[in-house]
Amino acid sequence: MTSRLLAQKIVIIGLGLVLLATSGASFYHSRRLKEPVVLGPGVTAVKQLADYFEPLRGTANNCNVYLLEGRERGATMLVLGGSHPEEPAGRLVAWILAENAVVQKGRLIVILSANRSASTVTRLGGAYPPDFSIVTRWGSQTFRMGDRWTNPLDQWPDPEVYFHYPSRQQLAFVDIRNVNRAWPGRPNGTLTEQTAYGFMELIKREQVDLVIDLHEAELQYPVISTIVTHQRGQDMATIVSMTLTDNEGFKIGTEFSPRTLHGLSHREIGDHSPALSLLFEAPEPFLDATRGITTREQLLTGKDEFVVKAGKHGLLFEKIDEKGWPIDVRVGRHASALLQVAETWGEDHPDKLLVITQVPRYKDVIEKGVGSYLRDPAKAAGRVIYE
Amino acid sequence: MSMFTQAGIVLATMVVVYVVVRAFRISTELAMFSAAVGGALVAGFGFPARHVAEGAATYLDINLIFVTATLFMNLLKESGGVVFVVRSILKRFHRSRALLLVLLTVLLLVPGALTGAGSVTVLVTGSLVAVVLHYMGIPKHRAAALIFLNAGLSAAAPPVSLWAMMTAAGVNMPYVGFFWPLMLPCLVAGLLTSFILGWKGEGSDVTKALEELPTPPAGMAWWRVLLPFVVFGGLVFAGRQWPFSTPIVGLPLMFAAAGLVSYLVSPVRLEFFRIARETVDQLLPLLGTLTCVGILVEIMTLTGARGLLAVTAVTLPMWVVYATLFIVLPASEAVLMWGAAPVIGVPLILLFNNRGLDPIIALAGMSLIWPLGDALPPTAIIGRLTVDVVGYKGSYGKFLRACLVPALIIVVMGTLMVVYSKKLAFLTGL
Amino acid sequence: MPVVTLFYYALVAFVSVILAVNLLKSRKWERDVLYVIVLLPFLLRLLRLK
Numbered sequence: 012m013t014s015r016l017l018a019q020k021i022v023i024i025g026l027g028l029v030l031l032a033t034s035g036a037s038f039y040h041s042r043r044l045k046e047p048v049v050l051g052p053g054v055t056a057v058k059q060l061a062d063y064f065e066p067l068r069g070t071a072n073n074c075n076v077y078l079l080e081g082r083e084r085g086a087t088m089l090v091l092g093g094s095h096p097e098e099p100a101g102r103l104v105a106w107i108l109a110e111n112a113v114v115q116k117g118r119l120i121v122i123l124s125a126n127r128s129a130s131t132v133t134r135l136g137g138a139y140p141p142d143f144s145i146v147t148r149w150g151s152q153t154f155r156m157g158d159r160w161t162n163p164l165d166q167w168p169d170p171e172v173y174f175h176y177p178s179r180q181q182l183a184f185v186d187i188r189n190v191n192r193a194w195p196g197r198p199n200g201t202l203t204e205q206t207a208y209g210f211m212e213l214i215k216r217e218q219v220d221l222v223i224d225l226h227e228a229e230l231q232y233p234v235i236s237t238i239v240t241h242q243r244g245q246d247m248a249t250i251v252s253m254t255l256t257d258n259e260g261f262k263i264g265t266e267f268s269p270r271t272l273h274g275l276s277h278r279e280i281g282d283h284s285p286a287l288s289l290l291f292e293a294p295e296p297f298l299d300a301t302r303g304i305t306t307r308e309q310l311l312t313g314k315d316e317f318v319v320k321a322g323k324h325g326l327l328f329e330k331i332d333e334k335g336w337p338i339d340v341r342v343g344r345h346a347s348a349l350l351q352v353a354e355t356w357g358e359d360h361p362d363k364l365l366v367i368t369q370v371p372r373y374k375d376v377i378e379k380g381v382g383s384y385l386r387d388p389a390k391a392a393g394r395v396i397y398e
Numbered sequence: 399m400s401m402f403t404q405a406g407i408v409l410a411t412m413v414v415v416y417v418v419v420r421a422f423r424i425s426t427e428l429a430m431f432s433a434a435v436g437g438a439l440v441a442g443f444g445f446p447a448r449h450v451a452e453g454a455a456t457y458l459d460i461n462l463i464f465v466t467a468t469l470f471m472n473l474l475k476e477s478g479g480v481v482f483v484v485r486s487i488l489k490r491f492h493r494s495r496a497l498l499l500v501l502l503t504v505l506l507l508v509p510g511a512l513t514g515a516g517s518v519t520v521l522v523t524g525s526l527v528a529v530v531l532h533y534m535g536i537p538k539h540r541a542a543a544l545i546f547l548n549a550g551l552s553a554a555a556p557p558v559s560l561w562a563m564m565t566a567a568g569v570n571m572p573y574v575g576f577f578w579p580l581m582l583p584c585l586v587a588g589l590l591t592s593f594i595l596g597w598k599g600e601g602s603d604v605t606k607a608l609e610e611l612p613t614p615p616a617g618m619a620w621w622r623v624l625l626p627f628v629v630f631g632g633l634v635f636a637g638r639q640w641p642f643s644t645p646i647v648g649l650p651l652m653f654a655a656a657g658l659v660s661y662l663v664s665p666v667r668l669e670f671f672r673i674a675r676e677t678v679d680q681l682l683p684l685l686g687t688l689t690c691v692g693i694l695v696e697i698m699t700l701t702g703a704r705g706l707l708a709v710t711a712v713t714l715p716m717w718v719v720y721a722t723l724f725i726v727l728p729a730s731e732a733v734l735m736w737g738a739a740p741v742i743g744v745p746l747i748l749l750f751n752n753r754g755l756d757p758i759i760a761l762a763g764m765s766l767i768w769p770l771g772d773a774l775p776p777t778a779i780i781g782r783l784t785v786d787v788v789g790y791k792g793s794y795g796k797f798l799r800a801c802l803v804p805a806l807i808i809v810v811m812g813t814l815m816v817v818y819s820k821k822l823a824f825l826t827g828l
Numbered sequence: 829m830p831v832v833t834l835f836y837y838a839l840v841a842f843v844s845v846i847l848a849v850n851l852l853k854s855r856k857w858e859r860d861v862l863y864v865i866v867l868l869p870f871l872l873r874l875l876r877l878k
Contacts, residue, residue: 019857027864034451034868035877132878135456136692136737138449138700164876167833168459168648171513171558171634172573174641181557181574183567187646197642231748232570272572300568300744301709303401303702304441316401317702317709321745324713326752425858431865455869455878462836465843645832654839678846686862689869 041141042131042162044155046398048075048106048123049386053113053369055080057396060122063216064198064209071128071165072206075396076213077109077121085117086356086365088221089214089286090349091276092123094191096130096157099143099310100293100341101225103154107346107384108370117353117365120217124398125224126190126206128165130157138305145311145338147382149389156310161188166202176200178273186274191224194279207279214284220363221356222288224276225345227295230318230327237264238348239290241281247359248289251351259347259373261340291348293341294329301326311338343376404441405702412437412694412703416776426776427686434690434697441701453696457688457736462650463513464684468521469677470626470657475525476673477664479623482614484529492604495597498534502527503548503592507584510552512634513649514560516769516780517684519549520787528788533607535599538790543800544595546784547808548588550769555584557638560736561765565743571757575826579762582825583811587766591804617665625663630656687779688735695737704741712745716753719746720817724809727764731771735779738768756819758826763815770805773798837874844870 050057058076061068074093092105105123112119124130133139133156144151163169166188173187174180176197186192188203196208214222228235240248248265255263268277268288280288296302296313303309303317313336322331350372353365371384388395415436419429434453438446474480491498506527510519524545531541554561556577566573633652636644647655661668678685698704711719711726719726730738743764750760773781778794785797815822844867851863872878 016855020852020860023857023860023864024851027868030447030451031868031871033447035872035875037448038451038872038877133452135452136695136699136740138452138696141448163873164878168646168650168836170637170641170646171649172638174638176642179641180572183563183573185567200642201646231745233751234570300740300748301705301712303405303705305700305702315705317405317705320709320713326712326745326749425862427862427865428858451868451872451878454865455872458869458873461866461869462839462843466839645830647832648836650839651832651835654835674842674846675850678843679850682850682859682862682866685866689866693865 037141041133041155044142044153046154047152047388047395048398049110049388049391050077050394050396051110051112051386053079053111053119054109060206060209060213063212064205066198067205067209070202071131071162072126072202074122074124074127075398077123079108079112079114079119079121081114081116081118081366083116086220086360086363087118087120087217088223088353088365089120089217089219090122091125091210091222091224092121093127093130093157094125094224094276095159095226096124096126096155097134097139097159097298098227098295099154100227100295100338100345103145103338103342103381104225104345104349107342107381110386111369111371111384112367113369115366115368117363119367120213120219125210126161126203127398128161128202129159129188129190130155130398132158132162132164134158140305140307140310143307143310145382145385146380147385147387149387151382152385159189160185161190161203163188175274176204180273182274191226191276192274194274194276195283211280211283214280214286219284219286221352221365222276222280222286223349223352224288224290226290226292227298227341228292229298229300230294230296230329230331231299231301231321233328234266235292235294235329236262237266237292239266239268239277239292241268241277241288243281244287244289247287247352247355250355251348254355255347255351261344261373263344263348289352291345293344294331294336295341296331296336313337313341339377339380342381343371343373346371346376347373401702402706405706408437408441408701409703409706411440412698425683425686427683427690430687430690430694430776434694437701437703438697443700446697446700449696449700450693453693454689456692456695459648459650460515460736461685461688463515463653464517464681465678466650466653466657467513467518468681469674470653470660471521471525472673472677473657473660473664473668474623474626476668477622477660477666478614478618479660480526480529481612482618483526483623485608485611485614486620487530488533488604488608495534495599498530499592499596500589502530502596503588506545506548507552507555507588510549511555512558514553514558514563516549516553516772517783519552520545520780520784524549524784525787531596533604533611534596536596537600538788539792539797540595540800542784542788542790542797543804544592545788546773546781547591547801547804549780549784550772551584551588551591551766551808553769554580554765556580559765561739561743561768562761564736564739565747565761568740568744569747569751569757575758575828576762578827579759579815579822579825580765583762583766583815587804587808587811590807594804595800615666622663622665626656626660629659684779684783687777691735691737691777695734695741708741708745711742712749719749720813723764723767723813723816727767728771728774731768732774732777735772735777738771750816750819754820755816756823756826758828759819759822760816763812763819766812766815767809770808773801840870840874844874
């Protein structure tokens with residue numbers, strides 16, 4: 012090899028190594044970014060998912076389980092944030108609950124990272140930012156961006172076709188890493204299936220009455236701005252939808268969980284446990300295939316000219332204008348819907364109430380911003396844990 | 399500056415950089431990489447190392463499939479297995495050209511149908527079929543066209559059709575009800591293609607061909623050829639039959655296992671490391687294309703160029719969408735390969751769903767048309783691979799012209815499936 | 829880590845070695861660059877970074 016060839020090769024390999032080191036460092040840091048949670052006044056215990064299903068111990072999906080026990084007995088509600096971490100409103104609502112909620116009657120169990128592994132990776136080809144920050148009164152708090160699917164570093168390889176357990180329904184191969192296609196889970200299955208199984212064990216052991224799975228959707232997706240419910244929750248979802256639309260100034264519909272579509276929380280939790288299962292969808296233009304530039308700002312403001320254009324052509328299932336869909340609005344919708352479910356449940360079950368206080372409603376979140384409900388970890392020594 | 403102007407400038411920059419780099423006779427792969435970097439710079443992202451690496455990782459698993467599947471085939475070839483099969487097929491079926499063509503079509507449809515990758519068909523059975531076609535008197539450009547088109551159909555054929563799966567996943571639609579809407583048109587189009595391109599043969603002389611063909615090494619037998627396929631098929635079958643009691647093996651390891659068996663039962667001693675090195679060397683353009691496409695799609699998404707393409711595609715009048723499917727789908731495939739499914743497929747299916755069409759049939763119809771783009775520049779990846787595997791040294795244009803008539807039939811079939819999807823919805827069985 | 833996953837890391841390591849050997853022996857700068865780009869995701873996976 013001539014010296015020119017050698018020099019050329021050294022330069023090319025050197026540049027390659029620089030690319031490897033810089034990108035590798037970015038992936039390394041975003042996978043390990045610590046998200047602080049200040050335990051609110053209502054948190055009475057923090058467990059781990061492995062306490063309900065031991066094989067999850069030591070895995071990326073051994074998430075924290077926040078228990079908020081009421082002063083009086085009543086119904087138990089499980090709130091799942093972060094089934095799809097790329098839908099941040101769900102995680103932020105769960106954060107607000109863990110840091111603020113006080114339960115008077117009944118019990119609240121909150122999950123901030125239902126698929127924790129998926130929160131440590133960003134979508135291949137999606138150009139997601141590695142993280143995003145919410146402005147607070149004391150500075151800002153940074154969260155991992157996350158993806159829809161379990162990190163391949165925690166579950167690899169994928170099969171050629173994904174057979175859902177136990178229905179044997181064939182799904183796209185990537186969805187084997189989608190926790191909301193893995194319900195009710197499988198004890199000896201993949202990490203994602205084991206995670207869903209762990210939650211089912213939790214639901215059974217804690218005698219959960221209500222499960223709320225928090226999501227967001229692209230505006231081109233027909234199931235949006237709605238409550239998807241198992242057939243046993245139809246009446247309640249309809250009343251919640253009507254009450255919210257009448258009283259809180261935002262429209263939310265109801266959809267019934269299709270009986271033939273398997274793996275989703277609103278179908279399988281209701282089928283495999285006594286709990287009522289509901290799934291909330293808020294609009295997130297960041298997920299739209301027609302979105303423009305992919306930035307943190309777009310994620311949090313939901314402003315996008317391209318999506319607006321698609322809307323003008325009647326291609327969307329939710330309205331959008333130049334104001335976008337700010338994160339405060341999305342979080343506020345989820346918060347109010349969740350509180351309304353608890354209230355409506357109480358009207359039907361006066362002997363088994365669920366009374367949650369100190370949680371902001373739609374108008375509060377819009378007025379003060381999500382950041383107002385995040386607590387400063389620097390001033391909460393001894394009450395901070397990490398997601 | 400509006401988002402439209404900004405993304406438009408980025409897209410224009412990408413096109414200009416691509417054209418300029420190609421003008422310097424630098425490869426398509428590096429032209430795509432340069433276009434991505436140029437786009438990111440103009441959009442003000444500098445050199446986004448994280449996004450470049452993330453985009454590069456998009457097709458890691460598919461690259462692994464390509465390496466292991468091709469290694470398996472090369473091991474089989476070097477062991478004398480391929481020539482053994484060619485001789486046997488010719489001896490047994492040479493009297494009936496029709497039967498031979500049906501058999502070859504099925505041979506071509508199987509690997510891609512199972513893996514979702516037309517290139518696997520080209521690599522696994524393409525070279526073998528090419529030899530048989532050669533001795534049937536079919537000129538190489540037509541043989542290449544026949545193999546390429548069937549490989550494309552095999553990729554669209556069920557059970558694994560990546561375009562359909564990726565698009566379905568993108569609109570949160572289960573990959574269910576696709577079997578017959580994909581199987582019937584793929585089978586019909588495959589047979590039509592084979593008969594149109596393979597019926598006429600000049601100067602076919604099977605006896606002479608058998609004399610000319612090299613003899614396989616002593617000890618080569620059917621079991622030595624078939625055992626690796628049995629292992630591969632067995633792993634696929636077990637995973638599908640008992641999905642909850644067999645571990646997830648994944649296609650790359652299945653091909654690696656088949657390759658290992660092929661190596662172990664070869665009647666001649668194979669230089670494993672040399673064959674592996676040659677395989678990777680042979681595959682570099684393909685691996686490079688996939689990696690660079692991943693980078694390009696990621697940067698297009700980052701900068702809004704992808705959104706601009708998508709929003710433009712879905713806001714055209716319906717008749718324009720129908721009338722341009724035959725250009726838009728192959729062209730998107732030519733530029734983005736499977737990236738075409740999330741970029742173009744998802745908005746189109748949402749559009750069709752919104753307009754009351756049946757999304758499953760429409761997507762099946764689109765899946766039929768997409769693979770045609772694999773012969774078109776800038777990537778032309780499967781087309782180039784096929785021409786390479788067949789050993790055709792003539793002009794690429796001649797190969798493309800040979801594809802034209804069957805490709806038109808496929809385009810018409812696919813477009814009609816989209817337009818009349820509502821009436822064909824019974825095929826889904828749902 | 830499941831046994832199958834270990835096999836996958838071994839497979840990625842094997843392909844990385846082959847790519848690296850070919851890169852060192854290649855004599856065209858274009859192929860060098862392409863080898864480096866192709867190698868990148870293999871190494872990121874091998875190092876458990878992506």
